[in-house]
Every structure is written in structure tokens, then in C-alpha cells.
Amino acid sequence: MGYTENELAKDLENQEYKFGFVTNIESDKAPKGLNEGIIRFISAKKEEPEWLLDFRLKAFALWKEMTEPEWAHVHYEKPDFQDITYYSAPKQTKKYESWDDVDPEMKETMAKLGISMEEQQRLTGVAVDFVMDSVSVATSFKSKLAELGIIFCSFSEAVKEHPELVRKYMGSVVPMTDNFYAALNSAVFTDGSFCYIPSGVRCPMELSTYFRINEGGTGQFERTLVVADQGAYVSYLEGCTAPQRDENQLHAAVVELIALDDAEIKYSTVQNWYPGDKEGKGGIYNFVTKRGLCERNAKIAWTQVETGSAVTWKYPSCVLKGDNSIGEFYSVAVTNNYQQADTGTKMIHLGKNTKSTIISKGISAGKSQNSYRGLVQIHKSADNARNFSQCDSLLMTDECGAHTFPYIECKNSSAKIEHEATTSKIGEDQIFYCLQRGISEEKAISLIVNGYCKEVLNQLPMEFAVEAQKLLAISLEGSVG
Amino acid sequence: MITIKNLHASIDGKEILKGLNLEVPAGQVHAIMGPNGAGKSTLASVLAGREDYEVTEGSVDFDGADLLELSTEDRAREGMFLAFQYPVEIPGVSNVNFLRTALNEIREYRGQEAISAKDFMAMVREKSAIVELDPKLASRAVNEGFSGGEKKRNEIFQMAMLEPKLAILDETDSGLDIDALRIVANGVNKLRSEKNATIVITHYQRLLDYIIPDVVHVLYDGRIVKSGPKELALELEEKGYDWIKAEQEAK
Numbered sequence: 001m002g003y004t005e006n007e008l009a010k011d012l013e014n015q016e017y018k019f020g021f022v023t024n025i026e027s028d029k030a031p032k033g034l035n036e037g038i039i040r041f042i043s044a045k046k047e048e049p050e051w052l053l054d055f056r057l058k059a060f061a062l063w064k065e066m067t068e069p070e071w072a073h074v075h076y077e078k079p080d081f082q083d084i085t086y087y088s089a090p091k092q093t094k095k096y097e098s099w100d101d102v103d104p105e106m107k108e109t110m111a112k113l114g115i116s117m118e119e120q121q122r123l124t125g126v127a128v129d130f131v132m133d134s135v136s137v138a139t140s141f142k143s144k145l146a147e148l149g150i151i152f153c154s155f156s157e158a159v160k161e162h163p164e165l166v167r168k169y170m171g172s173v174v175p176m177t178d179n180f181y182a183a184l185n186s187a188v189f190t191d192g193s194f195c196y197i198p199s200g201v202r203c204p205m206e207l208s209t210y211f212r213i214n215e216g217g218t219g220q221f222e223r224t225l226v227v228a229d230q231g232a233y234v235s236y237l238e239g240c241t242a243p244q245r246d247e248n249q250l251h252a253a254v255v256e257l258i259a260l261d262d263a264e265i266k267y268s269t270v271q272n273w274y275p276g277d278k279e280g281k282g283g284i285y286n287f288v289t290k291r292g293l294c295e296r297n298a299k300i301a302w303t304q305v306e307t308g309s310a311v312t313w314k315y316p317s318c319v320l321k322g323d324n325s326i327g328e329f330y331s332v333a334v335t336n337n338y339q340q341a342d343t344g345t346k347m348i349h350l351g352k353n354t355k356s357t358i359i360s361k362g363i364s365a366g367k368s369q370n371s372y373r374g375l376v377q378i379h380k381s382a383d384n385a386r387n388f389s390q391c392d393s394l395l396m397t398d399e400c401g402a403h404t405f406p407y408i409e410c411k412n413s414s415a416k417i418e419h420e421a422t423t424s425k426i427g428e429d430q431i432f433y434c435l436q437r438g439i440s441e442e443k444a445i446s447l448i449v450n451g452y453c454k455e456v457l458n459q460l461p462m463e464f465a466v467e468a469q470k471l472l473a474i475s476l477e478g479s480v481g
Numbered sequence: 482m483i484t485i486k487n488l489h490a491s492i493d494g495k496e497i498l499k500g501l502n503l504e505v506p507a508g509q510v511h512a513i514m515g516p517n518g519a520g521k522s523t524l525a526s527v528l529a530g531r532e533d534y535e536v537t538e539g540s541v542d543f544d545g546a547d548l549l550e551l552s553t554e555d556r557a558r559e560g561m562f563l564a565f566q567y568p569v570e571i572p573g574v575s576n577v578n579f580l581r582t583a584l585n586e587i588r589e590y591r592g593q594e595a596i597s598a599k600d601f602m603a604m605v606r607e608k609s610a611i612v613e614l615d616p617k618l619a620s621r622a623v624n625e626g627f628s629g630g631e632k633k634r635n636e637i638f639q640m641a642m643l644e645p646k647l648a649i650l651d652e653t654d655s656g657l658d659i660d661a662l663r664i665v666a667n668g669v670n671k672l673r674s675e676k677n678a679t680i681v682i683t684h685y686q687r688l689l690d691y692i693i694p695d696v697v698h699v700l701y702d703g704r705i706v707k708s709g710p711k712e713l714a715l716e717l718e719e720k721g722y723d724w725i726k727a728e729q730e731a732k
Contacts, residue, residue, distance in 0.1 A: 438587040
């Protein structure tokens with residue numbers, strides 16, 4: 001028979017995490033806890049230069065003086081930073097020369113994730129830098145990219161091979177003093193991705209990194225740095241899933257994007273980390289700092305589809321420094337059971353004629369809390385700045401919450417700022433209409449939700465959009481029958 | 482096609498249908514008229530399987546199947562179509578995506594293969610012409626930003642696409658100007674055949690100038706109280722419903 005709100009609520013509660021499996025690869029890990037010794041251990045393990053060790057130690061000294069932020073609309077037990085393992089690497093540290101050398105178990109893991117690398121390489125032309133725990137184990141398409149002068153490698157490798165670039169740009173957009181978690185990341189980050197597109201080069205393929213937290217109790221502190229030199233273009237994809245856990249896992253990444261004059265960066269994320277079980281036990285804490293800097297005529301577009309994590313604290317932002325620069329933020333955030341998300345963006349208008357667009361779509365189910373928090377800041381210097389924000393919330397049950405915290409600070413009277421917000425409940429009328437046309441409840445929900453998120457999904461590259469739709473379906477699966 | 486016997490249905494504990502009997506054979510068009518609150522739209526909702534209504538008594542045979550035992554979507558897959566009085570908007574979902582999903586679900590239910598994109602688009606072109614629907618509307622989101630007339634034409638377009646055995650038109654004429662009314666009625670007439678049946682629910686006789694019914698029924702206080710040829714509609718138009726009420730009260 002037809003499908004009621006209460007049934008949906010019940011079904012959503014019963015839905016278990018799909019990607020709950022653990023890969024058994026022996027780890028080479030640091031003892032638990034955080035002190036200067038551990039930082040020196042990480043740095044030594046990674047054979048880092050002196051300047052980077054100094055960077056870490058300075059960040060650590062700053063971090064010790066800082067306190068955890070409490071302004072977000074989330075409630076959780078604060079992590080015990082002395083109970084975390086800060087370094088863990090798959091034992092096989094040797095890079096694979098060819099795909100055939102890759103550990104079959106690892107291949108299987110990827111197959112379960114539906115991202116068979118062979119298939120990706122052959123069919124989609126996506127270059128994948130697969131990060132399992134903290135060390136990159138496979139990088140593809142590298143030679144092809146190298147022909148164009150594009151650098152796409154693990155962060156550690158970049159430190160070794162391109163220290164001048166890393167040194168120049170690291171911390172230039174997200175300084176180590178930025179916030180508690182950015183400081184922590186700066187002290188203990190283990191690996192991540194680095195990408196540099198030379199002047200005037202249009203990267204011919206989507207660059208993609210799959211992160212995966214794999215070692216019990218290992219915090220992941222990824223660092224990503226993407227630099228598009230003048231007139232360059234790159235589309236960068238980041239996607240995550242994590243195995244099921246009992247204890248909370250902390251993830252505090254830093255992502256910095258730099259778009260120099262006339263450059264464009266599209267940064268797309270599909271995130272599906274373990275959200276905890278239906279009682280709210282376990283799950284990932286995702287405290288991420290993502291920010292991009294736009295120089296003159298540059299454009300940065302963040303697109304994210306967030307379905308996972310127990311607690312999310314994430315505001316991909318744009319600093320529109322150059323005149324005529326453009327910042328965009330497109331987001332779908334799904335929360336279920338006891339998940340909490342406080343996510344949004346900051347658009348900082350400094351240059352003249354700068355434009356920003358914010359489209360945020362929240363979907364709350366179960367007993368979850370979903371908040372949009374956004375800041376639009378127009379500085380004195382930003383003549384004729386323009387912002388459009390749209391924040392929509394969709395409620396699936398009576399027990400969940402949707403919240404909107406939009407902040408607008410305007411110091412230039414020539415600015416035009418628009419803000420639209422809606423809150424709606426998934427309509428029984430819509431579902432009945434679909435059912436009456438012969439469409440099953442499950443497909444109806446999927447259609448309605450995908451339709452609701454369409455403006456955001458449209459921003460994703462094709463292959464990623466398909467994956468994102470699958471994720472949305474998985475997140476809401478069991479919501480029917 | 483459909484045989485309704487002694488149907489009782491209520492919503493929130495209030496009985497709306499109070500022992501309704503109705504038989505519509507294949508190849509015929511039956512009109513159901515009646516004053517406000519008689520239960521016309523309730524009948525449409527109950528037959529389509531809207532959950533808010535509880536059927537407390539009676540039976541409905543739909544082309545050999547026990548309709549009341551079927552889920553809402555299976556009723557649709559068995560060939561029942563309801564043209565909504567107030568078509569629902571589904572933002573972000575294109576009409577074609579919606580219809581292709583519906584069509585393929587119905588085909589799967591019937592053990593048929595999914596329709597190819599090419600055949601589907603050809604079908605869209607052919608069927609949208611029946612109701613003079615701009616094919617561009619087919620790629621717009623379902624009913625979103627459609628005018629009242631476009632929404633109703635879209636309902637008949639969907640009906641043409643899904644090729645139901647029984648179509649129930651719930652106040653399809655409401656909110657239509659005379660030109661739109663003619664277009665919608667023409668569409669319905671083109672879809673009439675010996676194999677399907679249509680129930681037209683309407684307040685006004687006007688629609689029946691264009692869709693000529695085989696039988697006109699008067700629904701009053703949850704029951705069919707009078708049935709007759711198409712001339713009955715004219716009589717109702719002329720005399721209103723008071724005489725029906727008086728007749729019933731006299732009983």
C-alpha cells in the first residue's frame with residue numbers, strides 16, 4: 001500500500017551502513033598519543049626536510065594554546081587527543097610499479113567500493129590517487145599528466161620532488177593559526193594529495209582521490225593542496241568511504257586551493273564515511289577546513305555531496321581576492337539516525353565585481369540534526385560585489401531538525417546580496433502521485449530526492465554524479481520496504 | 482471493466498461512501514455528477530488507493546482482479562489511471578524521466594522489456610500531439626511552473642503514454658477555459674477504444690458536450706442514486722440537484 005511518513009521514519013532507522021568492512025593489512029604505526037616526539041617520529045618516518053619539521057613543531061606549539069571550537073550546532077564527546085594513533089602506514093611502503101603488483105586484497109576493497117581502478121582507467125579516463133590510511137599506494141596516469149607539466153601526486157612525494165611549490169603555497173590559504181583543527185592538522189598531517197597545473201594548461205581529465213580510513217583508532221589528517229597557475233583549469237574529485245567502527249574516529253583534513261589569475265578550479269566531493277549505527281554509536285568526526293583563494297578573474301567552485309560521518313563540521317570557502325573573481329558552493333548534506341552536520345560556506349569578497357553563488361540542500365531523516373551555516377562578507381574594497389544564496393531543507397521525519405544560520409556582513413553599499421531559504425517536508429502527495437503512475441515507493445523517494453538535489457548534482461562531473469545518486473539512494477534505502 | 486459493490490469508505494472515522502454500486506463495462510464512458518460533498522473525489526481516491534481512506538465494506542472487481550487487495554502502484558500497473566484534480570509538482574524531476582520510470586515499472590510488472598530511449602522519445606512526440614502539448618514541456622520538471630491548463634493537458638498526456646485500461650478523470654474540466662477544455666476532451670476521445678473504459682467525474686455538464694458519456698450517474702450522499710442516458714446531464718444542468726435531494730429525502 002501507499003507509504004506513510006511514520007513508516008519512512010521507521011525504515012530509515014533500520015538502515016545499516018553499506019560499506020562496513022575492514023581490510024586487514026598489517027600496519028606500521030606510531031604509539032598512541034601526541035607530543036613533540038611523535039611529531040619528530042612522523043617527520044622522520046616520512047624523511048622530511050628540516051623546514052617541514054619546523055612547520056609542524058610551530059603548529060604544535062600553537063595548537064597547545066588553542067581550545068576546541070564550540071560554536072557549531074553539534075554535540076559530541078570531545079576526542080581524547082592522547083588516545084589517537086597519529087601515524088599508520090600499510091606495511092608495504094614500496095610504490096607499485098604496475099597495477100598487477102597491487103595487493104589483491106586492496107583491489108577487492110576497491111571493488112567493494114565500486115571503484116575498480118582498471119575499469120576507471122579504461123572506461124572513464126579518471127586518474128586515481130588511492131590513499132589507504134596514510135600512504136599513497138597507487139598513482140595512475142601520471143606519465144600522461146607529466147607530458148603537460150601537470151603534477152599530481154601524494155603530498156609526501158610533492159614534499160620530496162617539488163619542495164619549492166609546497167613551501168610556497170602550503171599554509172597560504174589556511175594558515176596554521178586558522179583554527180584548532182587546522183593547527184592540529186598542520187602539526188601531524190601524514191599524507192594527502194598535491195596537484196599543480198602549469199600556466200595555460202587545461203587538465204584533460206578529472207583528477208580523483210579516494211580516501212579511506214582503514215586502521216582502527218587512527219585519526220586521519222590529510223592535507224590537500226591544489227594550485228592552478230595563471231589561466232589553468234582543473235576538475236578535482238574527492239570521494240570517501242570508511243569501514244564500520246565502534247570507537248569514534250577523528251578526521252581533520254585541510255584542503256587549500258589556489259587559483260591564480262584567470263584560473264579555474266572545480267573541486268567536487270562525495271563523502272560517505274561511517275555515520276555511526278542507528279543508536280548513534282561510533283562514526284567519524286569530520287572536522288575539515290577547506291578554503292580556496294581566487295586571484296584576478298579566477299573561479300573556484302566547491303561541490304559536495306555529504307551523506308556520512310557522525311559529526312560534520314565543514315565550510316568549504318572562497319576568498320575572492322582578485323577583481324572579477326567568482327566563488328561557487330553547491331552542497332547536498334544528508335543526515336540520518338543521530339548524525340549531526342553543521343556545514344556551509346564562507347564567501348569573502350575583497351576584489352571588485354566579485355560574484356558568489358551558494359546553493360545548499362539539506363536532507364534530514366531519523367533523529368538527525370542538519371544545519372547550514374554560511375557567511376557572506378563584503379569588504380569595503382569590494383565594489384559591485386554580488387551574492388546569491390539559496391538554502392533549502394527537506395525533512396523526512398518529525399523527529400529530525402533543520403537549521404539555517406546565514407550571516408551577512410556588508411561594508412560596501414554597492415553590493416547586491418540575495419538570500420532565499422525554504423523548508424519542506426517530503427510530500428505524501430508527491431509520493432502518492434508517483435505510486436499512482438506505477439512507480440514503486442523506493443523509486444519515488446529516489447526520484448523526489450534526486451530532483452530536489454538536481455541543481456547540485458548537475459554540477460558534478462558525469463561519473464561522479466552517478467556515484468552521488470547511488471549514495472543518495474543508499475542513504476535513503478530501506479526507507480521503503 | 483470495473484464492478485463496484487456496496488462500497489463503504491471513511492476518512493478520519495467519517496463515512497463518505499455509504500454503499501456505492503457502479504458497473505462500467507469496457508468500451509464505455511460513464512460520467513459521475515453530483516453536488517459538492519457527495520463523495521465524487523473520495524470515490525476516485527479510494528479506487529486509486531490513497532491511504533488516508535479506509536474501506537470498511539464492499540468489493541471492487543477490476544478486470545478480474547480484486548482491486549482492494551492491490552497496492553496503489555499495482556493498481557496503476559494493472560491499468561488504472563487517475564487524472565488528478567490537482568496535479569502534483571515534483572521539482573527537479575523531468576516529465577520524461579518521470580514517465581519513463583513509470584512506463585518501465587509498468588512494463589516490468591507485465592513481464593515486458595524496458596522501452597528503448599529511441600522508442601520512448603518517438604512515443605512522447607506522438608502522444609504529446611494528441612493533447613497539443615508543447616514537446617518542450619515534456620522535458621520540464623513535472624508540473625512545475627505549468628499553467629492550470631498545461632497541468633490538465635499533461636495529465637491526459639500521461640494517460641496517453643501509460644495506455645490504461647480504466648481512466649478516472651477527476652474534475653479534469655475545472656479551471657479550464659473553453660479552448661483548453663476542447664483540447665483535453667479531444668485527447669480523451671482519441672484514446673477511447675473498445676478495450677478501455679473511462680469514468681468522468683465532473684460538476685458541470687459542459688465537459689459532457691465534448692466527451693459524450695454512455696451513462697450518467699448521480700452521486701449523492703455516498704451512493705449512486707440515479708443513472709440514465711446522457712440527457713440526464715442536461716436535466717441536472719437545468720434543474721440543479723435540489724430535486725435529487727428532495728427525491729432522496731422523500732425515500
